[in-house]
Amino acid sequence: MEVPDRSRKSGTIDLDDGEERDMAAERSRPRTTIDSTVLETIRRRSVTTRVEIARELGVTPATVTNAVKRLMAAGLVIEAGHARSTGGKRASLLRINDEARWALGCTIEPARLSLAAVDTTGALRSRSVLPLPLGREPATIVETLRQGLDLMSARDSLSSATGIGFAMPSTLPAELRTALTATTAELGIPALETDEATCAALGSFWSGEQPEQGLTATVHANSHLAIALLQDGAPIQHAAEAASVLDHVCIDPNGHLCDCGMAGCLNLYAAGSALVEQARHTGLAADLDVNGIEESVNADAVLIALTATRGDDRAEQIIDRAARALMQAVWPVVAGLGVDTVVLTGTWIQAAPAPFSRAATQYARDYGKGLGRPVTVKVSEVQPHPCAVGAAVLALKSFLSTTGD
Ligand SMILES: [Zn+2]
Structure with a gap:
């Protein structure tokens, strides 16, 4: 894949008015938001350069360079060769380090509990679907979640998961929500929850169909x-x-x-x-x-x-x-x-x-x-449906937006 190097042009053209705009933006936005935005841009473009990111976000190349430095130090972004030269120094290509981190998503349907693991690019790594027995006592659902996590840990050690997102049906009692998040907290996995439709939307978006x-x-x-x-x-x-x-x-x-x-x-x-x-x-x-x-x-x-x-x-x-x-x-x-x-x-x-x-x-x-x-x-x-993927993406985004703290 060839990415044209436009660094020399935009590096000078955008700088004058961009610098001021950028400094104002930098003051109003916490550094972690910039890191997260840069990371999201790299993910979306698959392979890109610092200059392309700067141009897309309307910030200076220096801001992007600093954000990329922090993201590389965190192991989230890696360099992947060089862009084709258009004369002068060739720009480094950046991509997401998809092996670096992963997150879990969990959905609860009337008769089954699904878990999905996604990497930093939002791609599905693994998933497991467990039947939820009749009656669905809170203790049973919590036990099913434990079994599911056991299955997932066979592939990846749970301690390397950045978090778990729950796509909670609004019918789920508050005590059960608390019990589910407490179960993952015991395992050292930070949990967050949101409604199913939002998870479905995120899963669909990150899978590239929106x-x-x-x-x-x-x-x-x-x-x-x-x-x-x-x-x-x-x-x-x-x-x-x-x-x-x-x-x-x-x-x-x-x-x-x-x-x-x-x-x-x-x-x-x-x-x-x-x-x-x-x-x-x-x-x-x-x-x-x-x-x-x-x-x-x-x-x-x-x-x-x-x-x-x-x-x-x-x-x-x-x-x-x-x-x-x-x-x-x-x-x-x-x-x-x-x-x-x-x-x-x-x-x-x-x-x-x-x-x-x-x-x-x-x-x-x-x-x-x-x-x-x-x-x-x-x-x-997105099969069987994008909810679990979206819940995992939610956990991933939450982790990424706090990277660098
Ligand atoms: Zn009605």
Whole structure:
């Protein structure tokens, strides 16, 4: 791979006005933020030079050089040869030292607990999926986490993990959250947690399937239907965790009554239980032997989704209805905030990428006309879904932003 060396030009051109701008930026930003931003830029560009980074971030080459010095001392960045010479000294190429550090991500679904390990580039190193036994007593979930960590430690010593991110379902009791993070703390692994949709969005972004710039919406289906927004790859924080849940957004005021007391809520159309309920009406549930009880509802929904990909009309209609309902629920956000990309994530959505994508894209095409701009819709390809990867990325970012303290 050839990276043109433009160091001689930009090194002098940008300096005059850049220096002042840069000094102001340096005063207002803690040094660790600059390190983290430089690291993120190197990761995104795979291989790059100090000058290219300086130009992209709008800071002086000296600032980048100092940040790179600290990142190299921490073992996070290494030099990888030289750029092609355009006359004069050739610039060193920089890349992430992907062997240096790694982080863990954990997701908890109705019937399984997943762990993923990612390296500093955000690439998946290993993962393990454990069944969560029926009943799911807090002690059982904690024990399952211990077993999962044991499995992961067979490949990498846990003491070298920088941290663990938990993609916590909002239904998880506070005591259980505390017990889970205490378990990892005992092992010396710092823990942090956030909602599943934000983790899914980060996992999808770091896997390269979302644009680097702009506002993107990630829809995540698990115990809840939720949405997370990223601006240029960074999560937009909401005031309360529950604010991202779309379960009770009204799709049809004349629809069936929901448990919440209102009619036509999204979860009656697009939740895993809704897919099973629809399958009951057409006889598909009996054919597939699915019953939609809490422990199996995700697996049941996956089965229905897979059946849709095999061309079963009944299953296709269920998926079409769910995809359109999801799009209807997020559309006010897309239209009102200027979202240009919508990524659909979650096990059963990703089990039927073609039918989901077809229906959602058609919706965006129909209603995009009114917006006067195109909206891209895609189904995530990060398997089994990007949540655990995103949770690990979260732990990694937290570690990286404190490097150099
Ligand atoms: Zn409701």
